[in-house]
Amino acid sequence: MPIYNSVMRVAKLAIDKYIEMLENLGIEVKPLNKTGYEGYKIIIPKNTKINVPISLVYVSTGENQKVLNKVIVKEGAFAKIYTYCTSLNEGYHLGKTIAIVKGHLESAKIHKIDSKSTIVSLNRYYVKKGILNNYLISNDSSGNSININKFYGIQSNIGEYVIYKQKEGLLKTDSKAYIKDSVAILKSRVVTYDGKVINKTLISGTGKGYSSCDGIILGKGKIYTMPALNTVKEGEYYHEASVGKINEQALLYLMSKGIDEETAKNIYIRGFLFRDLPEDEQLKFLIYSIFQNSSSK
Template sequence: MKKVDLNLYKFDGLEHDAVADLSTLNNEDKEQLLMAGVDVDSEETSGTFLQVDHSNVHCDSTNKDVEVMDIKKALEKYDGLPDYYFKLIDQDKDEFTKSAADNLHGGYFIRTKKGAKIKAPVQSCLFLKAEQSGQNIHNIIVVEEDSEIQILTGCAAAHSKFTGAHFGISEIYVKKGGKLTFTMVHNWGENVTVRPRTAGVVEEGGVFINNYVLLKKVKDMQSYPTIYLNGEGAVARFNSVLVAPEGSHLDSGTRIIQNAPNTRGEIISRTITTGGTIISRGHIQGNNAPARGHLECQGLLLGGGIIHAVPELEATVEGVELSHEAAVGKIAQEEIEYLMARGMDEDEATSTIVRGFLNVDDMKLPKKLQIEIDKQIAELDSSNAM
């Protein structure tokens, strides 16, 4: 992991006024937010949270069955959130968790009502706007028993040339019979350093589905969330799509720990480098049986770069079934020739394969966000063809 000089960033004095109506934001900010998953003009949401640098500027819930709060206010209201705050992550884990613990700027607290089925998603964004902004965030999600929610969250910088750093702690609790679909879209800048620290617990019969999309350049990102399946029949599925242009360094992975019987874990990672470096990690550990887990890492090299796949399967008891597939390389020539035989030229064939590889239809993203992601994929096709 690359060394990060915290002295390069500003961790004090970057406050902003509240924004009552997000539709009043300028078009440039709206576009950046949309590419991080927040459609400020959408009315089909159950709540919205927006953090800009060191300030929570907007927070609301439009559904009585889901609570959306600024983390600082939640800590005040619930006497420090003793059951959830720094329970899954050690605040002394590293310099980034220490920074967030010592100088908390914000983050969200989202909690469902027991038994509630929240149909419209909650959307949130952690936004870097001031140059050299250093942002310390702590998020907590609590999905109560037998409830369901979709959270569409993202992180963004004000423009592609932006310089800044984001240190985010996230603790996730899916209780008995609960279901969380958590989709994260990152839209950072080419000089942004990112160090998220995430852990979660899924109880009996709970389901955690995680989607992650990163298609634009980021200077240095290191992420390795860990999910503990602690209840019988608990399920965790991770699906990620990452692109590393030249100048990007991505160290990304997922760990699933199966501590209860009849649990299932799945990690599917699709990565493309067009000149950057990707370290694609995955670790499934089976500590109770019966349990099943599958890990899949697929990588394409387009125009240089490095992909290093690090799959790990670890069974500590008899009766655990774990499997993995890993493949890294260029597009197979026979695939290109197959499409060319059906009327495409080589560039068209290559673009078709890339679009299929990066397909995110199964993530069921909002229409506007899906359109913007399709545009980014088309831009990637064009630059690769050149």
């Protein structure tokens, strides 16, 4: 217990120093006191530009954990918020995010889920004449992940990108974009070995929308894709879905260049997962660093 208490004191000191640094950048950070939840209210003031990612880290070490974060990005502001969630042993992590975006927000959620653990992510984003790019990223997860996102956009641009490499367990994503005179893009790239994937999307309202749910199965896994469009007269929407094995011709082409089969598979998988990512060098570096040491099994 003395060692544990010392670690907790050091962690609290580090968090306090980090919050102080954010406040020096002009960001308002307030701990939330909602019963049963931990988390923060983060406000990016009007016309404030924060190019350095704001990092939030949560670790569940076997006990159940509940997190609630509220984010407000005001007019003319720009911010990046990266949330790292890890659930260990048999506990679960319940994370909620409520965001109001009037400026530009780059939101990334990085999940690392060990066997017999579960992460549940329930999020709502209200994008009012703003820009939101939301990313769900995970590498070599073997537990269960349930991600339900709702986007509400008014004269805005909304993008969601699911980039997921799964060993086993359950992955369920259910993303709905309700838009008015807006643009919504929902893209999913999933690789599974022996897991089960349920991938649902919906775009509804007026404006333009595109949804794609693509997956690769390498083992005995299963992928269910359900893209849906609620079309109206003023809407222009498209969707597509593809699920299959690794393209053998592409694999043989790589191997013809002197690359061994295992390395060729990894190159193919990374190319599939990272396809069509927006131009954001910090985010690309983050994703590549997460996946660079991954193997096909």
